[in-house]
Amino acid sequence: MAKQLLKGNDAVVKGAILAGCRAYYGYPITPASEIAEAAALYFPRVGGTFLQAESEIGAINMVYGASSAGIRSMTASSSPGISLKMEGVSYLVGAELPCVIVDIVRGGPGLGNIAPEQGDYFQIVKGGGHGNYRVPVLAPNSVQEMCDLTMLGFEIADRYRTPVFIMADGFTGQMMEPCEFPEPREDVPDKPWAVGPDASRIDNLVSSIYLDPDDLEGHVEKLRKKAEEIETNETRFEEYRLDDAEHVVIGYGIVSRILKSAVDMAREQGIKVGLLRPISLFPFPKAPIRKLAERVRDFLVVELSTGQMVEDVRLTLEGARPVRFYGRTGGNVPKDSELFEQIRKLQEEKIHA
Amino acid sequence: MPKEIYAKAESFYVDFERKTGPDKISTHYCPGCGHGNLHKMIAETLDEFGVRDKTIFVWPVGCSVFGYYYFHTGNVQVAHGRAPAVATGIKRAHPDSIVLVYQGDGDLAGIGGNEILQAANRGENITVFFVNNAIYGMTGGQMAPTTLPGMKTTTTPLGRTRENEGLPIRVVELLSALEAPTYLERVSLTDAKQMNRARRAVRKAIQAQVEGKGFTLVEALAPCPTGWKIAPTDSRDWIHEQMEPLFPLGAKKDVLEHVESIPGEPRPFVADGMGEKLDILASSVTQARKGTLKEEDYANPRIKVAGFGGQGILLLGVAFSECGMQAGYEVSWLPSYGPEMRGGTANCHVRISDPKIGSPMVEESDVLIAMNRPSLEKFEPDVRPGGLLLLDSSLIDIEPQRDDVTILKIPATKIADDIGTTKCANMVMMGAYIERTGILDLESVIEALPSYIKRKKTIPMNQQAIAKGAEYVREHF
Structure with a gap:
């Protein structure tokens, strides 16, 4: 396959199909609509289904159906649409149905605007739907990762029988970068639990009902253990210039790209700073952060929000090191010079201390 | 008498092992409830057409959410009102399956109003059984979209009024305004004559899907003596007298004879030719090269x-x-x-x-x-x-x-x-x-x-x- 210059949103669709996804159900919303548009073009070409559903609720339930039927399926939307899908997400988790859901996060609350934000962290990483559950969340920061993490999302989804979120932002969806596509999956895992048109499957039941309290407690415990297993096996992060760092900046998605530039600027000024980028938001990379806390001075968390992931950083550190926060909202994306300034402030505090 | 007349349909489980409690023989439905009758008609039809093995039931919320206790078919339990959307996802993944949707009145005509309307309008190749008993049975007798004017429920203690709650929704009439559905009929689970009509309607609707003839729906006026707080023996008359005048029986749409039969074919997984299909083949066009920087x-x-x-x-x-x-x-x-x-x-x-x-x-x-x-x-x-x-x-x-x-x-x-x-x-x-x-x-x-x-x-x-x-x-x- 050739290297191709394309938008992150298009890379999601091509990656999904290469991963063996054969059903896309969605509803248009800016800035995620290119995903539905590319899906409308490519899914029928590979013998798959594309359907523009009547609503986000319809779309997520069609995914529930496709997943019950044992095929790899997905949907994508942006923040207000994801809010609507949350009922379905809870059912998908309860019935242990794998799928991939992409959120190209935009500004909120309410209608907000269509510009990039990361205000959906709580909604996606901490739950969103009712009940006790955790779902894996992957946060790409490049077009290549929009493809790669979507593909990985399908593997994780099937491995643990769980929905997987791809949480990106408008910039990562809209920007173009080169992407190298891997070879397609020749087949997809058989799902003996799925319903289907043959006699071997007539005892299969896809359900999230457990009337008996002990049964439900057992089921919830099973889901909790699954989340624990996911924490053990699927934590992903990237480290940048952390070797001799005194200060650590933490950011994910597009913020991590700007932070990289800001770290480079700071390094040129002799400030010893490095970046830790969570690639998986659940599971959150607790271990590397705790390890860093043993040798660094302080942490700066940057988000396109009023401070959501920073809570996880603080919970992880349990007060071991100071944590500063810098956030922009409303679709304003900080410039590298702006973030450099924040890093410089950390350095100043150190000098004054 | 021949034994088979009394034998339980093969599309039912022999024992209801999934049912909670010690009784694995009888259903969980109340005495006089209509679900049992409708279940039986469906199971016998599946037997008749020999399609049990490829049938997948979709059960949203309502008393019938536990339909999977009884039907020895694929079963998917889903969120309140969303069954037609889920069924869409299943049927398109497996066009060769028989997908049956079983919804109550709150589920279909209330919270799931849009899902049913849109699935019907797309002409999804599914069969919907809509049980209209004018009340929310499972949650304990609240008002349904089909509750009759003046009818007292736990959420209309003084009776449903036109001013506050509006009048009941007539589902088959509403859907018959759409182009795509091919067969829409209302039946009533009451006396022997009406039961026979209901059986024929169930058979016709399932046959339509076996033949690949688009979206069909059977609305069954069904007794809910518990919800109505009347004796099971009186509930049949209640349907005749109270419901049928508002919900007239009969086919509201039937174009099956004029519809082309397109039975669903399996959709095998294909992964070849991806480079071409996804427009990611290496380009044959000359590639740009680096130049020599002038500064x-x-x-x-x-x-x-x-x-x-x-x-x-x-x-x-x-x-x-x-x-x-x-x-x-x-x-x-x-x-x-x-x-x-x-x-x-x-x-x-x-x-x-x-x-x-x-x-x-x-x-x-x-x-x-x-x-x-x-x-x-x-x-x-x-x-x-x-x-x-x-x-x-x-x-x-x-x-x-x-x-x-x-x-x-x-x-x-x-x-x-x-x-x-x-x-x-x-x-x-x-x-x-x-x-x-x-x-x-x-x-x-x-x-x-x-x-x-x-x-x-x-x-x-x-x-x-x-x-x-x-x-x-x-x-x-």
């Missing part, structure tokens, strides 16, 4: 391209990025988006770099290509001292303010007009920039043009535009 300062440019919509601003950025990628550089392209769009200009950020690219945003630019006056005014201050400013002097009638940057005034629009189309002014600028900096090999960029401009007719003119832009720079600077 070291021109390396790793952060470029901003700006102008008004229609000038091909975004395309010019894509062309730079595409050629840069082909030549082996790291590249990124970010369109004007969100707050960036304010101010009436289209712009994009392009980075072409040897090292990996951090932020794709161009805040301070090494190069500004300004194609109209507002763009010049807006972005001129962001050019780094010593940077490069290319402006379209055919359209910009003011002088730049900066004296610490290199300014190249290119009459791009005029050159483009001379070639034959204003639209290639962007490519004139491309040629000018490449000639000035040497970041790409000019000839290869011209040859590679079909890889980044897809409209075949415009290729020669655009190639000429790049050459002319370069020529202008050679001659004037």
